[in-house]
Amino acid sequence: MSSTFGQVNQAMSGLNAARYQLEITAQNIANAATPGYVRESVQLQSVDDPVLGLWSGRGEIGGVRAAGVSRQNDPVIDARARMEHGLDALASGNANNLSAIEQLFPEPSDNGLAEQLNDFWNAWASVANDPGSSSGSTAARTVLLQKASAVTTHFNSLSASLQSVADTTDQSLASTVQNVNSDASQLAALNARIVATTATGADANGLLDQRDRLLDDLASRIGAVPTLKNDGTVDVDLGGVALVSGTTAATMSVDSSYNVSIDGAAVTLASGSAAADLQTLTTDIPAYQAQLDSVAFTLATQVNDAQAAGYDLDGNAGGPMFAGTTAATIGVAITDPAQIAASGTPGGNLDGSNAASISQFGSASSGADAAYSVLVGNIGAASALAQQKQSTQDAITTSVDALRSSVSGVSYDEEVSNMVTYQQAFQASSRVLTTIDSMLDTLINHTGMVGMT
């Protein structure tokens, strides 16, 4: 049998629970759009064995109490979302970097290197038609030298632009590494605070949200894998090498040859934006640069050899037209139009047979044009593949995000519907209190008053 006033406590606990639930609902609605916010809900517990309080005694039914606030997340889905975000960052990083490289090769167009090579070969044909004379005009030869210079300038600027893409990627990688190290030290600090907060029995949900956001960031940047522990802390490692261990954070660094290490231990990045940047820096750009160099080398070698086989306007054997053997260094070596070896025979005549045969180099399957077209095809195919991968990965990532948000996200409808429930619970508890009050009133003020009026 309960005490007279025990029910007041019961009604009071109902009022408190409803108020607390409304408080959490308000918190959920307020953070509906906060990135990384995980929906919270109040864990209610009925109290069968009440604590002793004012007017209460043994054997009473004690009402309700809030046992805690739980975060509605699913660690399995969280882990999957992080993995997909790492892959997504890798795919979109690759697609973006390749697209930056691809933009340097605006083919097919009138402005690309292919068209300038065509113009260069045609200029040789014009020289063959009009080799000029020692007394007369050398217009065709002058035009040829201009076209040659346009080609070499284009090579130089392509090479420089590739290098500048490499520089930008390098900066992006450096800033990623900085962010990773900052995330790692924040995580280590958070681990300490989470342990301290939970030890005092306080609510660490806000800290856990922050922790998860940092884990998401690390996954996107380097594809790091977290290990969640029971005390709410988290360790992060990369291929078995610890980045965060308890309250200690290691330092990630990248050397000038793009070897990645964590506190000196070498690690391999397989995912995340840093992996994309590394691939661009160590594989893509060096490969395209080498192919471009080989195009420039082929051009210079073939034309110089052909020049040497011919004779210039003064009857001397032709000297090299191009200096340099790479795209960055190639340049036009001759300045005097008369030194173009248009003639196939010595003696300073107006034969154009050597120029005519050079003008056919553009169609050679082993020539610079063919090599350049293969390079453009390679870049186009790589970029198309990267874009394809990115759009597939985007769809996967979005659906995982939606799934994650479906578990941990806030739904207004749900919150509002809960709000109505809590409001009514509050009203019902109030009604219970009013009823008890009225009962007590009857008992205290009206009992034994029969006939006393």
Next chain:
Amino acid sequence: MIGMRVTVGSASYRSMLHLQSASSRLAELQDKLSSGQQIMKPSDDPSGTVRALALRGDLKRSTQYAANADDAIGWMSTADTAYKQAVNLLQNARTLVVQGLNTGANDAAASTALANQVDALRGSLLGVANTTYNGRPVFGGTTAGTVAYDPNGNYVGDDGSITRAVGANNTVTINQTGPQAFGAPGSDVFSLLDIIANTLRVNPSGLGSALGQLDTAISTVTGAQATEGATYQRVQAASTALTTDNTNLKTELSQVQDADAAELAIEVATANTTYQASLQVTANISQLSLMDFLK
């Protein structure tokens, strides 16, 4: 839980993805339509890009071959005019020789007059033999000089041939050197006319063999002209073929590289409708909430 919870985030992730893909598809199509190009960058169609590059190269070369053919035709037309003039001059000389034979030794003054006319013809013929095209003597081979024959009628050109590429693997020789057109040095038309003029002055009756030699010279010139004519035909044929090639290449390139405006316009309209629909649906869905129905 019944099915998947729909939350603020899950709904917006999906609608964002759909909106993004609809709007980027629309932008890409509009880009193609406004530029008229099917391939805006190599990744749009890597193999098409390589094909387009090859076709553009072919097209450029074909344009150059056509320019070469035009140049060859210009050269040969100039040479052809020179041949016609040379034949005329030589036939005039033949008439003078016939007159000289008829006059015989009877009238020295008349013979001398004829001899002077032959000298004048020789001078004109020398001018014809030094005809130039684009500053180069057409009968001078590949000489860097400005004339094929010096004023004394000595050949100062060389025996180089002038060629023009008028197609892939189609190179034609468009010139005849002075010796080929006017006879080998020493026995060419200029020394023949020299001899005729001298004979007219000294011994007009000794002209008997000159007539035959002139006929041989005329046939040498007309023979060279015929060779030139045959080459001319060949270049003309190549030029016609090049025009066809050019058109074919342009058609092929256009198929690889250019956008089909009509088809694209329809695709743009469809993409536009899709985009509008996604916008509309997104806007409508987001407006609805339980809050609308609670008092």
